[in-house]
Amino acid sequence: MRSKKNRGLLLPPSETISRRQALKMGAVGIGGLAIGGSVLAACGDDEEESGAKESIKAAWVYIGPPDDNGWTQEHDRGRLAAQAALGDRLETSFVPNIGFDAGTTETFQQLVDDGNDIIFANTEYAGLLTEVSDNAPDTKFCEINGHYYSDNLFPFYLAHEKTAYQLGVAAGHLAGNGRIGYIGAFPTATAFNDVNGLLLGARSVNPDATVETVLVSTFFDPQKAAQAANALLDAGVDFLFGVMDEPTFLQLSEEAGVWTGYWNLDFRSAAPTKYVSHFDLSEFGPFYTEQCQRVLDGTWVSQDEVWLLDTPIGDFGPNVPQDVQDAVADAGAALDSGELHVYAGPLNDNEGNERLAAGETLDSLQAYAIDWPVDGVTGISPV
């Protein structure tokens, strides 16, 4: 703990240390000792031996602001749900707008030093997080959409390829010309599961459906998202979806008279007449509550595969016809029962290579690692 704290100190070359500097550093060292000592003392309590705790501290690290009307807001709603469920036994905090730079690692280190028992990250910080988690074995970490597993860190995510398929069924019915636009961030499994689900769902209705993709290399940049939305709308798509953390493109779709849906929450107010549905992320609350409860009980263990949350499709907008809603519900029921699979061979990628032979299927865990778009998707290539 103490040596960890001192890692942050940039020591000047020893021959240049003045007496005053040496005194200052001594003071920091003693302060560090005192903090370290008190933590050690706490660890010696009887209750610690059974692993159970009276109360814990949990922290959330957010990529965006908690009022983005989207992704981060849903996580913060999950945090508040955990807070409400566990009451006085849980103390929560969050750090918003954490991007991808050296400051990110400092943020995680600070949260560890502040004595948080468990830390949640609402985007994949990868090495920026694991550099800290590997050196903080007493702190638990859950990283969304992550790909790193250790004794104190495991990834969680959403089984959203099924949700995308259901939205695709709606798009297949609603998009008159069969052209679906998609605003993505990066060519990762998230984007592949979105575009593949949309395309395969739409093709179950309209065999000529296509998905046209624009990648903008960011999840939160309304200007960039607006440009991408305008480019796709000008190109003539009849249904627009995206993985953006904020709802600008919904508003632009409404103005263009084009059907649209949203990833994060019910945001029909941005597109009152053209809103179709959304990915329902309300499972974050129960997940956060359960992880915090496990830390309280001393039963938290890391996982060796990604923890996938159910992601139902949300309520429909007012103008979605009932037969379309029924078709989506039927597809959802068939997917849940296992009678229908999102990925069922034969399937080719969009460069003509066979990826799934006839009779083969992919489950949600396998879909979590997918790195190719199915034939019919344009604007994004296999990795």
Added chain:
Amino acid sequence: MILAIIENAFLSLIGSAIPASAVVMLAATGAMLGERVGVLNLGQEGLIGIGAVYSVIAVLSWGVESPWLAMLIGMIAAAVAGLIFAVCVVAFRASQVLVGLALALGGIGLSNQLGVNRNGTPIQTLFREVNPGGVLDNNDAVSAFFFHDPVVYIAYVGLPVVLYFVLFRTRHGMNMKAVGENPAAADAVGVSVTGWRIFYSVLGAALTGAGGAYMVLSFTPTWSPDIARGRGWVALAVVIFAGWRPGWAVAGALLYGSMISLDTTAQARGWGLPFMGASDLSFFLSMLPYVVTLVAILIPAGAVKLGRRVRSTAAPAALAIPYSREER
């Protein structure tokens, strides 16, 4: 066939470039106004943020229902920031570069702070596009240049024409140029250098603020942190590219806007190189505007070096130099 493809590509690019760089056009005009009277305001980036965030506050918190009024509020807020800047650099003769940088960074910070709790909230009070109605058919060629909202026409046509007329056809414009080129001479004939410099700095700041307001009232109808994202700096580059001439600023802004739109338009239209799709070129394409900006600035600089037509493209001689009557 090839011609049709090129024409189609040009139209879809220019059609999205025109609204995309209206903010650059407004900020460049604002910066040019100040620079013509010798005041270099590097704070454009901050002024865009201030203009944008106050328009957002006007709509979301004060219930303003007219986009024009919301824009006016954004302009006033930016003008107040411009006045503080002008008093520092003109009255107190502080370094224009340092105060300008402080305004850029401070303005971004202030606007981000004021924008807290307003991130991502859709703005419904918007400028509507002007529909020429039965006069014109809405085909690709027409919709690229028409069917924009009124601010676009003010930015690209109204302001440059007025500024050109004032600068080059009136005595008032002559005095402006004198303040920027040779303030001592202007002072000698009774033009208040301090007064003119403060007035045009404030007016310029208000125009830049209008650019920020336009972003949230039309182009991207929502607030997000760091909203200017480099557009203020590009506006300063456009002024240099344009050689401080209003008409050329239109060309500079459109060139920049086309480069900005190229990334998303190329992906949406499926353009790419034979061996690489547009999405794989995304990072290269999003870098292009800045490369083009650099090249565009080098062209006038090269012209100066070669001794060609130096007079028309050179910066105002007294740009960024504080004026003091006692020291002349």
